[in-house]
Amino acid sequence: MHLSDGVISIPMVVATTTITGGLLFQSIRKVKEEQIPMISLLSGGFFVFSLISLPIGPTSVHPLLAGLLGIMLGGKAVIALFIGLLLQAILFQHGGLTTLGVNTLLVAVPALMANLFFNSFKLKSIFLKGFISGVIGVIGCVLLLVSVLYFSSPHYSNGFFSVIHLIIVNYLPLLIIEGLLTGFSVEFISRIRPSVLSVEV
Amino acid sequence: MNIKLINQYNLQKLHQKSSWGHRWETRCKLIATMLLIIGIVYLHSLPLLSLTFGIIFIAALSMGLPFIVLFTRLVVILPFFLLMGIPILFGGGYPLSVEALQFLLTVTFKGFSSLLLMIIVIYTQSPQEIFNGMAYMKIPSALLSVFFLAYRYLFLFINDLQNTRKALISRSYRHQFSKENMKLYGQLAGGILIKSIDTSETVYKAMISRGFEGKIPTSLPKKVSSIDLLKTILVACFTISIILLEGWLI
Structure with missing residues (x-):
């Protein structure tokens, strides 16, 4: 998520930054020294993979990877996302500094939800588990984004062709793409390195 | 996202310049930038926002950052604001609401101004300098x-x-x-x-x-001079002034 500075209201900035700060503090407290390189490199890996544009008809989308990140990093996903989004903000000016908290929160919460689903539900097909986790990631992101915009200004929900309605329509194809991508990815990792997928929140 | 943008204008050449922005100590510059971005986000007055944007743009030029670099970086981000702007303007149907237009311009100026400030931060010092500075700012x-x-x-x-x-x-x-x-x-x-x-x-x-114990060693940051402090205080005063001025205007 790349909300720029000024897009959301000041109270929303304060609230989301406080929540993200709390989540980040909790995650950092639990980080062990030997986990630092892994979190860093996975953060870089996710950052790079999110640069890939996936084709949908005449246009393309960038994957969110919230589900996959949650499955692989568990609670540490908050740190990886925060750093990834900070790098995107300062290197590409995608996102903002006052919106770093909200942008992190919008992906971190769905990532943690995806992790909970992946580790709690037992399904025979690892692909299906990955697919549903990917879908949970996108649905969570969209629901949070829509709520943040709705409570920030009435301009985002004004009329039939409002920003919020367009966001929901635009994210529908990503739901399928992200599900497939996470499913195939998790299936591939489970064959090559299954131990990587057993991280809990 | 285009990765070539990072190297397109030879960042290293820009880092080696010696303007007042380049000489500004990293921690002071980061604090001033953050303060000004918070101040900008707080504003609602379109004339004040456009004035602030103009001042930041002139400041960036005076730091020796080429106009074409600034312009290209701003243009790259323009489609995001257009994509958001069209539904804001036309979502409610005709006639177009003046209030919606004002809201859109406000958000765009806020976004562009903070973007310019971030460009100034990464183009006037190397990533290593930013990292060294951050290491002495009580960040975990x-x-x-x-x-x-x-x-x-x-x-x-x-x-x-x-x-x-x-x-x-x-x-x-x-x-x-x-x-x-x-x-x-x-x-x-x-x-x-x-x-x-x-x-x-x-x-x-x-x-x-190599002796890693949970903390990556960094070199000492530059000493904060009185000129660095003065620049930061001036930015803080400017931020407070625009907020007070807005209160007076509204």
């Missing part, structure tokens, strides 16, 4: 280490990805939506992540052998 060492390592390895992964892309193109890959392509992307993502974990294990061993 684990977070700084992750930031530093992620930045260092980012470019290696980008090279890997570009090589994979070339390999795919040379094997008649067609960029279209299909189950096979999704499988390919999924496996590519899985491959990148497994490679990240493998590399991280090697990196950790290398770091341990």
Whole structure:
């Protein structure tokens, strides 16, 4: 998520930054020294993979990877996302500094939800588990984004062709793409390195 | 996102300049930038926002940042504001609401101004200087280490990805939506992540052998001079003034 500075209201900035700060503090407290390189490199890996544009008809989308990140990093996903989004903000000016908290929160919460689903539900097909986790990631992101915009200004929900309605329509194809991508990815990792997928929140 | 944008204007050349912005101590500059961005986000008055944007643009030019660099970076981000602007303007149907137009312009000026400030930060000092400065700002060492390592390895992964892309193109890959392509992307993502974990294990061993104890060593930052403090105080005063002025205008 790349909300720029000024897009959301000041109270929303304060609230989301406080929540993200709390989540980040909790995650950092639990980080062990030997986990630092892994979190860093996975953060870089996710950052790079999110640069890939996936084709949908005449246009393309960038994957969110919230589900996959949650499955692989568990609670540490908050740190990886925060750093990834900070790098995107300062290197590409995608996102903002006052919106770093909200942008992190919008992906971190769905990532943690995806992790909970992946580790709690037992399904025979690892692909299906990955697919549903990917879908949970996108649905969570969209629901949070829509709520943040709705409570920030009435301009985002004004009329039939409002920003919020367009966001929901635009994210529908990503739901399928992200599900497939996470499913195939998790299936591939489970064959090559299954131990990587057993991280809990 | 275009990775070429980072290197397009030879960042190193820009870092080597010696303007008042380049000489400004990193921590002071970061604090001033953050203060000003918060002040800008707080504003609602369009004339004040456009005036602030103009002042920041002139400040960036006076730091020796080429007009074309600033212009290109702003234009790149323009489609995002247009995509958001069209539904804001036309979502409610005709006639267009003046209030909606004002809201859109306000958000755009806020976004562009903070964007310019971030451009100033990364174009007037090297990433190493930013990292050194941040290391002395009471930021948790684990977070700084992750930031530093992620930045260092980012470019290696980008090279890997570009090589994979070339390999795919040379094997008649067609960029279209299909189950096979999704499988390919999924496996590519899985491959990148497994490679990240493998590399991280090697990196950790290398770091341990060099005495890593949870904190990446950094060199001492530049000393804060009275001129650095003066620049920061001036930005803080400017921020307070525009907020007070807005209260007076409204």
